[in-house]
Amino acid sequence: MFVNYPNGKRFIPRTKETEARVKNIKNNSFSNRGMTLEEDLNESNEYYRNIKMAVIHKKPTPVQIVQVDYPNRSAAVIKEAYFKLASTTDYNGVYKGKYIDFEAKETQNETSIPLKNFHQHQIDHMRDCLAQGGICFVILRFTRFDQVYLLEAKHLLTFWDRMTNGGRKSITKEEIEQFGHYIPLGFQPRIDYISIIDMLIFS
Amino acid sequence: MFVNYPNGKRFIPRTKETEARVKNIKNNSFSNRGMTLEEDLNESNEYYRNIKMAVIHKKPTPVQIVQVDYPNRSAAVIKEAYFKLASTTDYNGVYKGKYIDFEAKETQNETSIPLKNFHQHQIDHMRDCLAQGGICFVILRFTRFDQVYLLEAKHLLTFWDRMTNGGRKSITKEEIEQFGHYIPLGFQPRIDYISIIDMLIFS
Numbered sequence: 001m002f003v004n005y006p007n008g009k010r011f012i013p014r015t016k017e018t019e020a021r022v023k024n025i026k027n028n029s030f031s032n033r034g035m036t037l038e039e040d041l042n043e044s045n046e047y048y049r050n051i052k053m054a055v056i057h058k059k060p061t062p063v064q065i066v067q068v069d070y071p072n073r074s075a076a077v078i079k080e081a082y083f084k085l086a087s088t089t090d091y092n093g094v095y096k097g098k099y100i101d102f103e104a105k106e107t108q109n110e111t112s113i114p115l116k117n118f119h120q121h122q123i124d125h126m127r128d129c130l131a132q133g134g135i136c137f138v139i140l141r142f143t144r145f146d147q148v149y150l151l152e153a154k155h156l157l158t159f160w161d162r163m164t165n166g167g168r169k170s171i172t173k174e175e176i177e178q179f180g181h182y183i184p185l186g187f188q189p190r191i192d193y194i195s196i197i198d199m200l201i202f203s
Numbered sequence: 204m205f206v207n208y209p210n211g212k213r214f215i216p217r218t219k220e221t222e223a224r225v226k227n228i229k230n231n232s233f234s235n236r237g238m239t240l241e242e243d244l245n246e247s248n249e250y251y252r253n254i255k256m257a258v259i260h261k262k263p264t265p266v267q268i269v270q271v272d273y274p275n276r277s278a279a280v281i282k283e284a285y286f287k288l289a290s291t292t293d294y295n296g297v298y299k300g301k302y303i304d305f306e307a308k309e310t311q312n313e314t315s316i317p318l319k320n321f322h323q324h325q326i327d328h329m330r331d332c333l334a335q336g337g338i339c340f341v342i343l344r345f346t347r348f349d350q351v352y353l354l355e356a357k358h359l360l361t362f363w364d365r366m367t368n369g370g371r372k373s374i375t376k377e378e379i380e381q382f383g384h385y386i387p388l389g390f391q392p393r394i395d396y397i398s399i400i401d402m403l404i405f406s
Binding site: 094099 | 265
């Protein structure tokens with residue numbers, strides 16, 4: 001199962017120029033800093049780790065390695081590899097002893113999140129994690145509005161099942177507003193999803 | 204931080220011949236089937252997932268991607284990439300709502316496990332997971348004897364601290380026998396480490 005790249009996006013290695021741009025944008029305001037949802041979540045997770053609040057990491061991108069060169073002992077170079085479809089969600093870790101598991105998706109769409117952003121393996125994985133008592137959810141960003149929501153996996157599964165039963169192939173923004181939890185953007189952490197988990201699970 | 208490959212081992216893509224060899228060996232006996240510890244653990248985790256007992260996965264090998272070619276829309280080819288040192292342990296997941304996190308190492312050594320098999324990032328990660336109430340351990344195999352042990356992270360950390368305080372750079376087999384838990388090899392699952400976790404945590 002080889003794919004172009006997760007979400008069909010092209011891979012663009014980050015250069016010093018883009019690093020500088022991101023840094024400049026970061027100094028201005030909380031919103032619209034031009035960072036991807038992944039970058040914001042990585043920063044948030046780093047913050048949680050630094051203050052010893054939670055240990056949550058993004059999993060490495062799964063790659064099928066086909067050919068490796070060994071020009072010398074200390075430098076193996078991968079010369080041929082392919083992106084693989086992930087069999088799980090992208091983020092997991094531990095908070096207050098509990099297993100945390102989530103996927104993050106952003107959309108340019110203004111009115112809904114297309115369910116094709118998820119694939120069957122990830123849905124199955126979320127179902128299995130929930131059955132094991134894990135805390136499982138998705139973080140969704142409407143990039144045009146810079147709005148981020150946490151939607152518990154149980155709701156995502158309901159919308160997924162609606163689709164497989166012939167219903168609509170997306171979750172409307174109204175549904176996400178109704179069933180999800182809005183996460184206001186902050187400075188540190190940028191996306192404070194743990195505060196939502198605290199409210200939902202530990203209060 | 205680029206490395207040759209985790210543990211300095213060369214990457215050898217699995218061919219149809221080795222697949223067949225592994226399959227043949229598998230049909231013979233529980234022990235010495237010529238499978239790596241990683242293969243045995245992947246099989247065990249798949250078994251746990253299939254019977255809906257636990258959801259535990261190996262994380263993908265972290266790779267720094269430098270160049271990607273797009274010969275056509277549906278086939279991105281990674282043309283240059285490097286192995287990165289993992290910032291966490293290799294395996295994690297959920298069992299009975301609890302966060303499970305572990306690393307697996309095998310050694311040809313007959314008398315001890317060298318601590319250079321672990322690196323500082325992994326040790327820090329285990330310390331942080333323990334502080335969050337995660338269930339954290341290592342699975343160690345002495346390949347010459349085909350003996351597998353589960354050693355709780357708290358003990359590994361003690362031996363690590365002994366080393367950083369000037370003590371020995373390995374854990375002796377006697378110490379592992381004393382502080383660890385022997386896991387008899389089985390058929391399904393091959394390495395039933397969850398039964399040890401059950402005994403240690405849930406009984």
